[in-house]
Amino acid sequence: MGTLVGVMEVRAQVGTTAKPRSKDELIEALFRTQYPRLRSLAFVITGDQHRAEEVVMDAFLRTFDSWRRIRDIDAADRYLQRCVVNRARSLHRRRRAEATANLTAFQREETRTRASVTAQVWSTGDDGALLAAIRRLPARQMAAVVLRYYADLPEAEVASVLGCSVGTVKSQLARAHKRLAGLVEQSREES
Amino acid sequence: MSDANRLEQRLRRVLHHASTGLPGGDVATAQAVFTDRRHQRQARRRSVLTASAVLVVTVLLLGAVLLRPHGGARPTRLVSAGTPHTTSSAVPPTTPVSGPSIPVTSVPTPPTTILIHPGLLPPPTVPVTVSPLPTTTTTTPGTTTTTAPGNSLCANAAGPPGMCLPHYLLAVRPDTGPNNGGTQVTITGDKLGDATGVTFGSTPAASMHVVSDQQIMAVTPVHDVGQVRVTVTFSDGQPAGAASGCCIFTFTAWTPIVNTVQPNAGPTSGATAVTIYGVGFTGATGVTFGSTPATSFTVVSDSEIRAVSPAHSAGTVDVLVANAHGTSTATSHDQFTYA
Numbered sequence: 115m116g117t118l119v120g121v122m123e124v125r126a127q128v129g130t131t132a133k134p135r136s137k138d139e140l141i142e143a144l145f146r147t148q149y150p151r152l153r154s155l156a157f158v159i160t161g162d163q164h165r166a167e168e169v170v171m172d173a174f175l176r177t178f179d180s181w182r183r184i185r186d187i188d189a190a191d192r193y194l195q196r197c198v199v200n201r202a203r204s205l206h207r208r209r210r211a212e213a214t215a216n217l218t219a220f221q222r223e224e225t226r227t228r229a230s231v232t233a234q235v236w237s238t239g240d241d242g243a244l245l246a247a248i249r250r251l252p253a254r255q256m257a258a259v260v261l262r263y264y265a266d267l268p269e270a271e272v273a274s275v276l277g278c279s280v281g282t283v284k285s286q287l288a289r290a291h292k293r294l295a296g297l298v299e300q301s302r303e304e305s
Numbered sequence: 306m307s308d309a310n311r312l313e314q315r316l317r318r319v320l321h322h323a324s325t326g327l328p329g330g331d332v333a334t335a336q337a338v339f340t341d342r343r344h345q346r347q348a349r350r351r352s353v354l355t356a357s358a359v360l361v362v363t364v365l366l367l368g369a370v371l372l373r374p375h376g377g378a379r380p381t382r383l384v385s386a387g388t389p390h391t392t393s394s395a396v397p398p399t400t401p402v403s404g405p406s407i408p409v410t411s412v413p414t415p416p417t418t419i420l421i422h423p424g425l426l427p428p429p430t431v432p433v434t435v436s437p438l439p440t441t442t443t444t445t446p447g448t449t450t451t452t453a454p455g456n457s458l459c460a461n462a463a464g465p466p467g468m469c470l471p472h473y474l475l476a477v478r479p480d481t482g483p484n485n486g487g488t489q490v491t492i493t494g495d496k497l498g499d500a501t502g503v504t505f506g507s508t509p510a511a512s513m514h515v516v517s518d519q520q521i522m523a524v525t526p527v528h529d530v531g532q533v534r535v536t537v538t539f540s541d542g543q544p545a546g547a548a549s550g551c552c553i554f555t556f557t558a559w560t561p562i563v564n565t566v567q568p569n570a571g572p573t574s575g576a577t578a579v580t581i582y583g584v585g586f587t588g589a590t591g592v593t594f595g596s597t598p599a600t601s602f603t604v605v606s607d608s609e610i611r612a613v614s615p616a617h618s619a620g621t622v623d624v625l626v627a628n629a630h631g632t633s634t635a636t637s638h639d640q641f642t643y644a
Contacts, residue, residue: 138343143495145339147475147519149332157327158320166327167335174339175346187473188548244319263313264320295312 141178144190149174151265152198158264159202159249159256169205173197195265195275199257247294255290258283472496472545477535477552483559484630485587485607486511486527490554492537494547497521499540505554506533527587528556530630560631561585563639566624570642575600575616579641581624586610588628594641595622617643 156166482488571577602612623635
């Protein structure tokens with residue numbers, strides 16, 4: 115928070131002589147700077163370019179709508195990331211549900227018995243299967259994994275984006291590790 | 306490496322690999338779409354607000370008319386017995402009205418009392434004073450500065466910090482680097498186009514380059530180990546606001562690394578001119594062959610040192626470069642053989 119104090123000092127020195135920045139200007143600036151990053155974040159989760167773009171657009175519009183509740187640029191950035199992660203995930207889940215609904219009962223049964231196929235792919239080092247496994251993690255675990263390992267945020271920042279404690283982030287990551295490592299282990303034994 | 310670390314690395318790789326499948330996007334087009342949708346939303350909200358405001362006003366007016374204290378919109382007119390007399394309600398009373406009961410004194414016909422409801426009177430004219438927008442006037446001896454009031458975000462003390470500043474910084478990436486400088490850093494923010502300088506603590510950057518209005522590239526200077534604030538100066542002299550947690554750069558201690566020694570062999574009598582290649586040689590304080598200091602050495606650049614080998618007994622030794630923070634680690638690449 116040291117920086118915050120610094121910023122306040124700067125403001126105090128400048129007073130209001132500086133050109134005022136409107137909400138519109140700020141959200142546009144945020145869009146220019148953060149759009150590419152958030153777009154790829156959404157893409158990693160959804161795996162679909164158009165959905166990713168839609169998710170990010172939606173997140174920006176939501177942020178704009180709730181601007182009054184957001185205190186500063188930093189909070190806006192966190193809010194955006196949270197929106198993107200949550201929305202991208204629910205879209206991904208919905209798409210999966212639709213895909214399953216379209217399968218016949220026979221196909222569903224077959225998919226279930228072939229669950230170990232994923233595990234087999236593991237042993238051959240196929241990253242696609244790992245990615246699929248990451249996307250199938252429970253919501254918070256997936257969010258924590260993507261923010262920590264893809265967006266490269268420190269644990270404390272992941273916590274502030276997800277609105278939980280650092281301890282929760284750690285435990286979610288640990289659980290995700292366990293689940294994913296379990297898959298690796300299982301595939302090793304099978305092969 | 307532990308299993309957990311291996312898994313972490315693999316997760317990083319898989320996720321980054323997944324993102325490479327994304328075709329490049331056009332930010333400008335996306336932004337245009339965003340601006341458009343934003344305006345549509347604003348327009349829709351404005352029309353909803355206007356409609357509801359109109360509705361509220363209508364309801365209030367209707368309520369005011371219907372729920373009068375006298376219980377009706379009809380004026381109560383009491384005409385005393387006498388000749389039928391009609392008073393048009395449209396005639397505005399000329400006498401000052403103090404209450405609902407008005408004795409009208411100058412009536413041509415016999416005494417008549419007319420009760421006119423005040424609701425029917427024309428609205429009194431209230432002098433409307435338009436107060437000018439508040440302006441802050443600071444008077445210092447000799448000069449008077451009058452500053453215009455900022456926008457609502459600016460005026461609000463609890464408002465977002467930095468919002469009123471003309472420039473602002475979002476992030477400095479990477480935020481750590483060796484203290485011998487040379488780290489290329491990207492500073493993102495907005496309205497950075499007219500940046501004239503970047504400083505790390507109080508040391509100016511080795512070089513800087515404005516990429517766009519949202520991005521500056523800078524190369525870190527040589528600096529003491531520690532955390533410093535990265536500041537950007539602009540041609541308009543205005544300081545920049547910064548996102549909280551932004552713009553701290555950490556200089557880490559850096560010990561030299563020796564990559565190759567050429568030639569890597571020489572006589573035991575010494576006096577071989579040896580060129581040492583590696584990184585982090587700026588500020589090198591010593592070069593040793595085994596445990597014997599070099600006869601002499603010159604730092605040519607951060608990646609090159611010319612040294613003269615000392616006399617040494619036959620055998621293979623490590624050529625090590627030391628600086629204020631430590632000595633390079635012995636590897637198989639830094640060996641020199643005395644024969």
